Amino acid sequence: MKPVGFDQKIQLHQLDFVLKNIGKVSNNEMHSLLDHYLLNDIQGPASRRCAHAIIMKIWWSVEQHHTLIRDYLVSNYSLLSSQEKGSLHWCMTTLAYPFFREQVNYLGKNFRMADEVRSKTVVAEMKNLYGDRRRVEVATGAVFASIKNWGFINMIKPGVYMLPNEKVNIDSPILKQLMVEVLMEHLQTDSVSLEMVNNSAIFFPFNYHISIGDLAQDRFSIVRNIRDTFIERNPKIPYSV
DNA sequence: GGCACAAGTCTAGCCAAGAT
DNA sequence: ATCTTGGCTAGACTTGTGCC
Numbered sequence: 687m688k689p690v691g692f693d694q695k696i697q698l699h700q701l702d703f704v705l706k707n708i709g710k711v712s713n714n715e716m717h718s719l720l721d722h723y724l725l726n727d728i729q730g731p732a733s734r735r736c737a738h739a740i741i742m743k744i745w746w747s748v749e750q751h752h753t754l755i756r757d758y759l760v761s762n763y764s765l766l767s768s769q770e771k772g773s774l775h776w777c778m779t780t781l782a783y784p785f786f787r788e789q790v791n792y793l794g795k796n797f798r799m800a801d802e803v804r805s806k807t808v809v810a811e812m813k814n815l816y817g818d819r820r821r822v823e824v825a826t827g828a829v830f831a832s833i834k835n836w837g838f839i840n841m842i843k844p845g846v847y848m849l850p851n852e853k854v855n856i857d858s859p860i861l862k863q864l865m866v867e868v869l870m871e872h873l874q875t876d877s878v879s880l881e882m883v884n885n886s887a888i889f890f891p892f893n894y895h896i897s898i899g900d901l902a903q904d905r906f907s908i909v910r911n912i913r914d915t916f917i918e919r920n921p922k923i924p925y926s927v
Numbered sequence: 928g929g930c931a932c933a934a935g936t937c938t939a940g941c942c943a944a945g946a947t
Numbered sequence: 948a949t950c951t952t953g954g955c956t957a958g959a960c961t962t963g964t965g966c967c
Binding site for chain 2: 691
């Protein structure tokens, strides 16, 4: 059975709190700071413990092969607009949690076909992927509640979601590179076409266009053929703007 | 190896509000 | 009145890690 993991509503300010402390405090200090910080939002100790683990996994204890981009994002965080900062959390959450990524991908595909999406439809698809269990319902609800809190979708009535009137503009090359990484993670590859990046359902709340000039020349190499332009990644080389 | 502990994951269930 | 949905929680199970 595939693990789910993401089972609590996570708020943007909670993710911001950890992000702003990276590189400034020790691991133990971060754990106690976050626990104290979360007391304001979550009273139940068990739920708080769950949310704590999720938030730390997204920004602090990221997988080894994501530490390069995480550190790059932390040092360039201040260059992003407030809307882009929300998108940054979106992308990091998709890296940390395949469940989150698969759900927003499916959600994005649905929003291409219709203005409204019912949570029932999404729960059915997630149960298809992760098994028919209560756990999947809880987690799907947690993803909806989180991205609603982050302002990427609106709930117009119980169980029915719509996109906001305005999509989030993504101009920063910092974020665009992260989006390429997210898509490569999703597809489990080191090579994607420009067309795939610019049409991925995972980024449905974003208004963006990625061109080769947005990508760090050392980390990404560009391969052109007759039909498309491909981005290939060298995972060992760090980022630069 | 065996143990204790922490972190991560999960089941089962409660309650409130709104829809049917 | 009953069902559905969203939000929340207690506590159990599993896995990883450090120490003896």
